[in-house]
Amino acid sequence: MSAGVVLYVSGGIPKTSDHAATFSWSPDELDVVRRHLAPLKPTILSPALRGDDLRDPYATFGRDVLQIKISDAVLVDARSKRGIGVGSEMLLAKTLGIPVVSITPPDSHYRRKDLTFLGQQLDEWMHPFVAALSDFVAADINEAAAWLLRSLKDRRARIKGPELIDEAIDHYLRTQLRQDGAMLAFLQSHPKLVKSEIAKAGRQAA
Numbered sequence: 659m660s661a662g663v664v665l666y667v668s669g670g671i672p673k674t675s676d677h678a679a680t681f682s683w684s685p686d687e688l689d690v691v692r693r694h695l696a697p698l699k700p701t702i703l704s705p706a707l708r709g710d711d712l713r714d715p716y717a718t719f720g721r722d723v724l725q726i727k728i729s730d731a732v733l734v735d736a737r738s739k740r741g742i743g744v745g746s747e748m749l750l751a752k753t754l755g756i757p758v759v760s761i762t763p764p765d766s767h768y769r770r771k772d773l774t775f776l777g778q779q780l781d782e783w784m785h786p787f788v789a790a791l792s793d794f795v796a797a798d799i800n801e802a803a804a805w806l807l808r809s810l811k812d813r814r815a816r817i818k819g820p821e822l823i824d825e826a827i828d829h830y831l832r833t834q835l836r837q838d839g840a841m842l843a844f845l846q847s848h849p850k851l852v853k854s855e856i857a858k859a860g861r862q863a864a
């Protein structure tokens with residue numbers, strides 16, 4: 659900890675000059691994070707600040723995943739609609755056991771009230787990948803930075819790791835499979851495609 663913490667900031671990156679205003683992190687916002695984390699001597703890594711050759715997509719990918727792998731935490735801008743890279747970065751962080759905090763305000767793209775979705779009326783809804791892959795969901799930059807300070811100072815804090823994948827599957831099997839007719843029928847008719855305990859759970863739910 660004395661050497662300082664490394665924070666990766668994930669979010670939208672402008673692809674053209676017309677998109678410049680949509681970049682996630684303003685200098686003022688990053689200064690807010692730095693002030694909150696000042697006791698931990700933070701270094702901020704960003705996929706938008708780079709000098710590598712973007713004509714090499716494999717190297718571009720390698721740089722981004724390297725930054726995540728060497729980070730102590732990941733801060734995600736989920737205040738508006740994002741692309742495939744952000745969700746992938748969140749999942750990578752979880753497979754590595756790295757804390758993830760997402761900024762997802764109420765009544766925003768990934769967090770809504772009174773939503774009709776796939777024929778179901780939902781009083782409160784948050785995108786499942788944001789909810790599952792975040793260790794904490796904040797409403798704004800200050801709340802996110804405060805959580806980062808607490809969690810990075812306390813290494814005993816509960817941080818999700820790769821086990822969350824199997825835990826989520828188990829939760830689904832225990833709580834939802836019985837009423838999910840199409841998936842239940844598939845698991846029952848393809849037992850070799852799933853682990854024995856999943857097939858067993860499917861038979862028990864019938």
